[in-house]
Amino acid sequence: MVDRTAAPAPALSLEHLCKTYGRIVAVDDVSFAVGHGEIVGLLGPNGAGKTTTISMILGVLEPTSGRIAIEGVDLARDRAKALAGANFAAVYATLPGNLTVAQNLRFFGLIYAVTQLRQRVDSLIEQFDLTALRDTRAGLLSSGEQTRLALAKAVLNDPRLLLLDEPTASLDPSAADVVRGQIRRLANQRGCGILWTSHNMHEVETVCDRVLFLARGKVLLQGDPKLLPREHGADSLEELFIRLARATPGAAR
Amino acid sequence: MRLRPIAGIMLRQFYLLRSSPARILPLFAWAAIDIVLWGFITRYLNAITAAGLDFVPHLLGAVLFWDFFTRVMQGVTTAFFEDVWSRNFLNVFATPLSISEYMSGLVTTSMATSAVGLIVMLPLAIGVFGLPIFAAGAFLLPFLLVLFLFGTALGILATALVLRFGPASEWLVWPIPALLSPFAGVFYPLSTLPVWMQWIGRILPPSYVFEAMRALFAGRTIDSSTLWLALGLAIAHVLFAAWLFERVYRYAVRHGLLARYSAESVS
Numbered sequence: 001m002v003d004r005t006a007a008p009a010p011a012l013s014l015e016h017l018c019k020t021y022g023r024i025v026a027v028d029d030v031s032f033a034v035g036h037g038e039i040v041g042l043l044g045p046n047g048a049g050k051t052t053t054i055s056m057i058l059g060v061l062e063p064t065s066g067r068i069a070i071e072g073v074d075l076a077r078d079r080a081k082a083l084a085g086a087n088f089a090a091v092y093a094t095l096p097g098n099l100t101v102a103q104n105l106r107f108f109g110l111i112y113a114v115t116q117l118r119q120r121v122d123s124l125i126e127q128f129d130l131t132a133l134r135d136t137r138a139g140l141l142s143s144g145e146q147t148r149l150a151l152a153k154a155v156l157n158d159p160r161l162l163l164l165d166e167p168t169a170s171l172d173p174s175a176a177d178v179v180r181g182q183i184r185r186l187a188n189q190r191g192c193g194i195l196w197t198s199h200n201m202h203e204v205e206t207v208c209d210r211v212l213f214l215a216r217g218k219v220l221l222q223g224d225p226k227l228l229p230r231e232h233g234a235d236s237l238e239e240l241f242i243r244l245a246r247a248t249p250g251a252a253r
Numbered sequence: 254m255r256l257r258p259i260a261g262i263m264l265r266q267f268y269l270l271r272s273s274p275a276r277i278l279p280l281f282a283w284a285a286i287d288i289v290l291w292g293f294i295t296r297y298l299n300a301i302t303a304a305g306l307d308f309v310p311h312l313l314g315a316v317l318f319w320d321f322f323t324r325v326m327q328g329v330t331t332a333f334f335e336d337v338w339s340r341n342f343l344n345v346f347a348t349p350l351s352i353s354e355y356m357s358g359l360v361t362t363s364m365a366t367s368a369v370g371l372i373v374m375l376p377l378a379i380g381v382f383g384l385p386i387f388a389a390g391a392f393l394l395p396f397l398l399v400l401f402l403f404g405t406a407l408g409i410l411a412t413a414l415v416l417r418f419g420p421a422s423e424w425l426v427w428p429i430p431a432l433l434s435p436f437a438g439v440f441y442p443l444s445t446l447p448v449w450m451q452w453i454g455r456i457l458p459p460s461y462v463f464e465a466m467r468a469l470f471a472g473r474t475i476d477s478s479t480l481w482l483a484l485g486l487a488i489a490h491v492l493f494a495a496w497l498f499e500r501v502y503r504y505a506v507r508h509g510l511l512a513r514y515s516a517e518s519v520s
Contacts, residue, residue, distance in 0.1 A: 021509075051512075058347035060511040062503075080349040088347060096265075096339035103268045110261025111348050153344075 009072025010035050011161040011193025012057065017066035019052055019217075026052045028217035030066075034161065034193040039184070041204040041225060042197045044214035045245040050197050053214070054090070054163050057195070059083055070161050084112070089154035090165035094146060097139020101130050101149055104138055105156060112157035124152040127182070143170035151179060155186060162186065162194045168203060180207050201238035211237070213244055220244060254357060258350050262358025263365070266332050270366075280366050281373035284320045288374050291316040292382035310470035313384045315439045315463060317374050322400040322459060323430045324370040328363025329408025330415075330426055337420050342511045352502055356495060359412070360405050367404070371397075389469055395480045396462045402487035403458045407433075409494035413501040420514060438463050458487040 012034040019027040027049045034040045042050050055061035057068055059079050068075040073082040095104045102121060109117040125134055128148045133141060138149055147170055154162060164183070168176035184207060186192045198204050204211060205225045213221040221228065221244070225237050234240035270276050295308040302308075336345055345355070378384040389396065411426040418425075436450055437459040443451045454460040461483035465475045505511050 052509075055509065055512045058343075060343060060347050060506060061509045062507045080351055083347070084349040090343070093343040093347075094340070095344060096335075096341050098272070098339060099265065099268055103265075107261050107265045107268070108344070108348070110257045110264060111345065111350050113255055113257040113349070 008036070009069065011038070011071060012195060013067075013069045013072075014053075014057070015067040015069075017053065017056060017068065018064045019049075019056060019061065020064045025217050027056070027063075030214070030217070030219055032212055032219065032222065034195050036160070036191040036193050037187050038210065039187050039194040039196055039208045041208035041211035042195055042214060043201075043204065043211055043241060048214040049217040050214055051090075051092075051165065052217075054088070054165055054195070054197070057163060058086070058088055084157070085160040086163065087112070087154045087157055087159040087161075088163035088165070089147075089150040089167050090163075091147075091169050092165070093150075095138050095149060095153060097137060100135050100137050101125065101141070102134045104149065105153060108153050109156050114157055120156065124156065128152040129178075144172060144175050147171055148175075148179070151182070158190065160192055162192050164194060164196045166198055167196070168198070168200070176203070183207070201236065201241055205237050213241070215244060254351070254353055258348075258354045259358045259361060262332065262355065263362050266335065266362045266366070269335060280324075280369045284324065284370040284374045285377060287316055287320050288313070288377045288382070292378065295382065309382055309384055310388070311467060312440060313378055313382055314386065314466055314470065317378050317384065317386070318396060318400055318462060318466065319430075319434065319437075319439050319459070320374060321367060321371050321397065322404045324367040325363050325401050325404025326408040326411065326430060328366040329359045329405060330411045331366075332359045332362040333408075333412040333415070334423065337415060337423070337514070340514070342514050346511050352499055353495075356409060356498065359408070363405065363408060364401070367401070385470070389466070392465065392469060392475060392480070395484065396466065399458045399462050399480070399483045399487045402484070402491050406487065406490035406494040409491070409498050413494070413498040416498070416505055416510070416514075417501045419510075433457060433459075436460070442467065456486065458483040458490065461486075 010033040014033070015031050017027055017030045018025070030049070030053060032040070042053065044050050052061065056063050057070075057075070059075055059082070068082075070082040070086050073085075075082040095108075099107060102125065105121045105124060106117060109121060114120050125131055128151060130145070130148060130152065133145060138146060141149060147167065151167060154164070162183075167183070168179055171179060180203065183194060183196075187194050196204070196208060208225050210222065211225045211228065212219050221232070223231065229235060229237050229240045232240055234243060270280075291313050295312045298308040298312070299306070336342055375386065379386055386393065407429060411429060414425060415422050436446070436453045437457045438446070438454055439459070442464060443454045443460055446454060461479050465480060468475050
């Protein structure tokens with residue numbers, strides 16, 4: 001029987017997630033949730049397990065153990081249904097350079113089975129300021145333009161969960177500000193839960209409601225990015241990041 | 254299985270073909286060259302051998318059918334390689350797209366691209382070199398169906414190979430039809446081969462098609478049960494290939510190969 005009084009499932013829920021490669025532990029018992037309308041920053045030094053965690057949430061890497069649920073749908077049990085409500089943009093997953101902006105959006109729109117695709121593509125092209133580049137091949141776009149295209153693709157299916165891996169890394173400060181605003185609106189107005197990785201601590205402080213600090217595959221700290229530094233005797237999030245990263249054996253110094 | 258994602262895979266290939274002559278030409282250029290080359294060889298053979306022997310149906314018919322089979326296999330693998338070449342695995346597989354939808358997209362794409370090759374080959378072979386292909390009558394359909402299914406199976410097997418061993422293993426894929434052709438009895442009866450080669454030939458569905466084609470053009474009757482056997486074998490090959498691809502995909506997901514191949518260049 002369905003419990004109608006129960007709270008709605010979070011956009012994302014990770015329970016005791018582990019990933020090992022032989023004796024190497026990439027992700028070690030990670031549990032957290034991302035609520036609807038919440039932007040959660042996933043921070044950590046290189047090799048901390050951020051990309052491994054994101055790959056598992058995207059269903060392209062199988063966890064060794066643990067559970068992932070997107071809007072309450074177990075990814076391992078019903079992959080298609082779980083991923084239908086999710087999308088992502090990552091610096092290391094550029095869109096096919098031999099397709100134009102509009103062709104890329106139409107292609108992925110069909111893959112995500114987006115309805116009224118023509119109108120959706122037109123609206124996203126306008127929203128992400130890609131009108132003049134509509135028929136330009138993605139491979140010829142500047143890195144900033146490619147980022148805007150990747151973000152347009154990431155919201156094609158009106159996702160309830162959005163995974164963004166350094167979404168503003170190649171944008172100039174003005175463009176990055178615009179994109180941050182768009183993503184913030186997506187969370188506020190559409191109730192989309194967002195998991196955001198970034199090495200720009202100022203950006204994380206500005207955008208994220210909560211941050212998780214990951215090191216050697218474990219969640220070391222989590223909390224409000226505006227309060228965490230003071231709670232741990234640091235002047236800023238960046239100082240706290242550096243201190244934690246340097247205290248982590250094997251992390252880059 | 255949903256139709257829109259399958260249409261997406263096809264549409265992507267259509268966009269790529271439309272914008273690139275380098276992709277359009279191979280759909281029919283090599284097939285046309287093969288027909289022209291073998292057409293003249295058969296004419297020459299007809300001229301220098303005893304009257305009454307006609308090499309056109311035997312050799313040119315075999316070339317046409319074998320080329321069609323090769324185009325089907327390459328249609329599947331090329332559509333898959335587009336994702337390898339553009340490092341698009343992560344974008345494609347981190348979606349609700351199921352493996353069966355993805356494979357169906359590759360196969361329907363191949364159906365369209367191999368049909369282009371066939372449409373070019375048929376008028377050339379019939380009009381210029383007088384290939385009596387329609388003498389095959391209703392048998393033409395099972396011939397093409399068996400070859401299509403086996404080409405599909407090999408295409409899926411080849412994609413599984415690349416998914417498992419990485420983009421650099423692409424070079425292993427292209428010679429597969431050439432490696433199989435001696436066993437499939439494309440130009441000669443299986444009885445010409447040593448016994449161990451005949452055994453391999455018997456598990457290859459095209460061998461039954463080529464035996465039937467030769468029988469037909471020689472005026473002998475075709476035992477339709479052998480074509481049913483070929484069809485059954487071809488379906489079994491497709492099922493095995495799909496099963497293997499699924500297994501390899503699971504392995505790739507367990508070991509993180511999909512994410513890694515997105516970053517790996519073709520070397």
